[in-house]
Amino acid sequence: xxxxxxxxxxxxxxxxxxxxxxxxxxxxxxxxxxxxxxxxxxxxxxxxxxxxxxxxxxxxxxxxxxxxxxxxxxxxxxxxxxxxxxxxxxxxxxxxxxxxxxxxxxxxxxxxxxxxxxxxxxxxxxxxxxxxxxxxxxxxxxxxxxxxxxxxxxxxxxxxxxxxxxxxxxxxxxxxxxxxxxxxxxxxxxxxxxxxxxxxxxxxxxx
Amino acid sequence: xxxxxxxxxxxxxxxxxxxxxxxxxxxxxxxxxxxxxxxxxxxxxxxxxxxxxxxxxxxxxxxxxxxxxxxxxxxxxxxxxxxxxxxxxxxxxxxxxxxxxxxxxxxxxxxxxxxxxxxxxxxxxxxxxxxxxxxxxxxxxxxxxxxxxxxxxxxxxxxxxxxxxxxxxxxxxxxxxxxxxxxxxxxxxxxxxxxxxxxxxxxxxxxxxxxxxxxxxxxxxxxxxxxxxxxxxxxxxxxxxxxxxxxxxxxxxxxxxxxxxxxxxxxxxxxxxxxxxxxxxxxxxxxxxxxxxxxxxxxxxxxxxxxxxxxxxxxxxxxxxxxxxxxxxxxxxxxxxxxxxxxxx
Numbered sequence: 001x002x003x004x005x006x007x008x009x010x011x012x013x014x015x016x017x018x019x020x021x022x023x024x025x026x027x028x029x030x031x032x033x034x035x036x037x038x039x040x041x042x043x044x045x046x047x048x049x050x051x052x053x054x055x056x057x058x059x060x061x062x063x064x065x066x067x068x069x070x071x072x073x074x075x076x077x078x079x080x081x082x083x084x085x086x087x088x089x090x091x092x093x094x095x096x097x098x099x100x101x102x103x104x105x106x107x108x109x110x111x112x113x114x115x116x117x118x119x120x121x122x123x124x125x126x127x128x129x130x131x132x133x134x135x136x137x138x139x140x141x142x143x144x145x146x147x148x149x150x151x152x153x154x155x156x157x158x159x160x161x162x163x164x165x166x167x168x169x170x171x172x173x174x175x176x177x178x179x180x181x182x183x184x185x186x187x188x189x190x191x192x193x194x195x196x197x198x199x200x201x202x203x204x205x206x207x
Numbered sequence: 208x209x210x211x212x213x214x215x216x217x218x219x220x221x222x223x224x225x226x227x228x229x230x231x232x233x234x235x236x237x238x239x240x241x242x243x244x245x246x247x248x249x250x251x252x253x254x255x256x257x258x259x260x261x262x263x264x265x266x267x268x269x270x271x272x273x274x275x276x277x278x279x280x281x282x283x284x285x286x287x288x289x290x291x292x293x294x295x296x297x298x299x300x301x302x303x304x305x306x307x308x309x310x311x312x313x314x315x316x317x318x319x320x321x322x323x324x325x326x327x328x329x330x331x332x333x334x335x336x337x338x339x340x341x342x343x344x345x346x347x348x349x350x351x352x353x354x355x356x357x358x359x360x361x362x363x364x365x366x367x368x369x370x371x372x373x374x375x376x377x378x379x380x381x382x383x384x385x386x387x388x389x390x391x392x393x394x395x396x397x398x399x400x401x402x403x404x405x406x407x408x409x410x411x412x413x414x415x416x417x418x419x420x421x422x423x424x425x426x427x428x429x430x431x432x433x434x435x436x437x438x439x440x441x442x443x444x445x446x447x448x449x450x451x452x453x454x455x456x457x458x459x460x461x462x463x464x465x466x467x468x469x470x471x472x473x474x475x476x477x478x479x480x481x482x483x484x485x486x487x488x489x490x491x492x493x494x495x496x497x498x499x500x501x502x503x504x505x506x507x508x509x510x511x512x513x514x515x516x517x518x519x520x521x522x523x524x525x526x527x528x529x530x531x532x533x534x535x536x537x538x539x540x541x542x543x544x545x546x547x548x549x550x551x552x
Contacts, residue, residue: 019317022290022304036307039315051307053314087316093266093300093323095352102356108308110316112354120359124369126475127377139323140259140330157368158331159376182267182299 001170003085007177011089012049014181016040019051055087055099062103066115071122073133075114076145078152078169086173088112088136091180096136096143096173125160136176143172208265208272208344211519215344216278219392222511226427229392230435232508234444237398237432239509240371240486241390243328244335246383258330261342265521266324267298269344277419279394284418285429286349286395287322292418300324300349323352325364327390329372335383340517350396360442363396370447374483378495387487387510392428399429402438406430447482 019025025033040050055063060083064075088098088111100113114135121142122129132144132153141163142155152172154163166172222228222239229237273279274295283292283301291301303320310316327346328334340346350364359365367389375386403409406426413420421429432441480493485505491498 015317018290018294018302018319019304019307021293023288024304024306036315039309039313043314048314050315051317053310053312053316056310056312058311090302090319090321095321100356105311106308108306108316108318109355110308110318113356116356117354119357120354120365123475124365124479125373126471126473129471139325140262156331158329158372179263 001168003082003170004174004177007174007181008049008052008086010181011091011177012044012052014091015051015089049086052089053087054085055083059087059099059104060084063099063114066100066103067118067133070115071118071130073130073147076133076150076169078150079133079135079145082169082173086177089177089180092182094136094138094176094180096176096180097134128160135172138176138179143176145169208268208521209275211344211521212269212272212276212279214517214519215347215394216276218345219394220424222390222392223509224424226424226431228509229428229431232506233435234447234506235389235508236435236441237393237396237428238367238389238391239511240387241327242385242387242510242512243332244383245328245332245386246335246381258341262326262330265342266300268521269347270295270300270324270349271298273344273349273394278422278425281413281418281421282393282395282398282425283349284413284416285399286393286397288400289416291322320351320353320361322349322395323364324349328388329376331376332386332388343517343519343521345517347394348391348396349394350391357448359448360445363441363443366443366447370479370483371486374480374493375487375491379492380495384492385490387491390511390513393432397436397441398432400440402433402436402440403430404433404438 025036028036043050060075060080063083064080067073067075083098086096088096090096090111095112097114097117098111100115101107101109103113103115114133118134121134128134130147132155133147134142134144136143137157140157142157142160144153144155145151146153152166152169154166154172154175155161156163166175228239232238274283274292280292283295287295287301288303290303294301301322305318305320307315307317325348326341327348328341330341332341334341348364351361352364353361354365355361371387371389379386401412403412409426409429410420484491484493484498484502486508487493487498488504488510489498489500489502
């Protein structure tokens with residue numbers, strides 16, 4: 001099951017909008033801005049999501065090897081499928097981890113990496129060692145995959161107690177995207193306007 | 208909400224009139240430990256669910272109100288820049304685009320310096336101390352959460368959480384007991400991205416970015432923070448990354464032997480407890496055990512007890528789902544003017 005494409009498109013639009021308001025963009029020379037605009041436009045025309053790309057096969061292979069080598073865990077197939085669609089993001093207080101920068105050819109650390117973040121979380125909270133593969137976080141939540149069962153879970157960040165289990169990883173990532181886009185409506189409002197192709201599962205923003 | 212933000216700023220000012228409190232602990236400049244008598248909230252109960260739900264709907268309003276307040280706006284401009292202020296005006300946590308590159312396959316991606324809004328007293332704790340309201344601006348801080356590989360030096364919130372909060376709440380007793388939480392003395396942490404060697408330099412920076420002038424009390428705090436970090440951008444001290452390094456060294460040598468893993472967990476937990484014990488007084492619960500009566504603090508960090516009752520009430524405002532707004536906005540100075548420093552420059 002794919003991640004909600006509409007959420008990814010909206011996140012991409014939001015990132016492009018942020019970029020064009022940024023000091024980074026303003027400080028580019030006119031030819032550099034023009035070149036960047038062309039690249040963003042071309043990607044969008046080809047049906048990709050500029051600034052929210054999926055991971056490439058070579059990077060995924062390196063990530064899987066590093067997880068096994070450094071943390072002794074296998075990268076779940078479901079996570080590989082997700083990363084092919086969205087290789088991490090940081091938005092609106094929600095972070096989804098991606099392929100670590102040092103595993104890429106250009107070593108560009110665009111988002112927090114799965115190996116580094118799990119190393120750090122496991123070191124800080126030893127009771128989680130080899131229990132969860134953490135895939136992201138927000139102020140209130142830690143998102144992960146329970147390694148024994150493969151079940152996607154949300155943990156309370158303060159206590160690491162389990163808050164919810166999802167039926168699929170796509171559903172969990174849809175929820176992360178949902179909050180990243182800033183949607184915190186109550187149940188009634190949500191049901192009024194939500195198209196039927198959206199996840200009907202748990203929304204941590206409405207827990 | 209703007210009134211609640213005003214109350215938060217006044218509360219911060221009242222914690223100490225003496226700006227030297229900012230640099231008392233060089234490892235943790237600009238923060239104090241707040242002693243909160245607390246118990247853990249029942250996570251399955253309605254109280255916990257309500258607190259979580261309310262926070263999600265309050266946060267956007269809080270971020271907007273923070274940059275509507277003249278002092279909040281000036282502090283925001285210093286901490287997150289004009290682009291960050293613009294995002295907060297739209298109810299979003301600040302993030303700064305640092306770089307854009309194309310991947311091997313020709314897809315563009317960007318690296319963003321990020322900030323999150325965090326609770327000071329976490330929502331998993333039920334305060335028994337008067338004056339603490341979990342979902343109130345007096346309990347929020349916008350903290351930097353940038354991570355670059357294993358380098359967590361720009362992620363102070365994670366540092367506070369793993370060093371102080373987790374050892375105190377893990378295996379904590381069920382009866383009310385004191386928990387020491389990190390309370391930043393600024394609404395943003397770190398409060399500055401560059402050093403200021405003189406107050407004139409600070410005022411010039413604020414004028415340059417079109418931010419309101421700061422009252423003297425905040426100018427003094429910013430200057431003190433800059434002195435404490437030796438006029439460099441703040442980074443979490445390297446010695447507190449030791450747990451991560453220890454983990455890396457130990458873990459690579461291990462296999463799935465349960466006994467070896469048990470030893471690893473014990474070793475890491477002991478290491479973390481030893482680190483935090485240097486900051487905390489006798490009687491504090493760490494991993495369920497109290498520090499003994501003869502325990503002495505090795506690293507002094509100011510300790511306060513929040514007791515002032517919250518005067519303002521904030522209400523959550525549920526929003527219907529709608530696409531993110533994209534209209535262009537200009538960073539403008541709010542109409543309300545702060546009480547600015549009257550010193551001649």
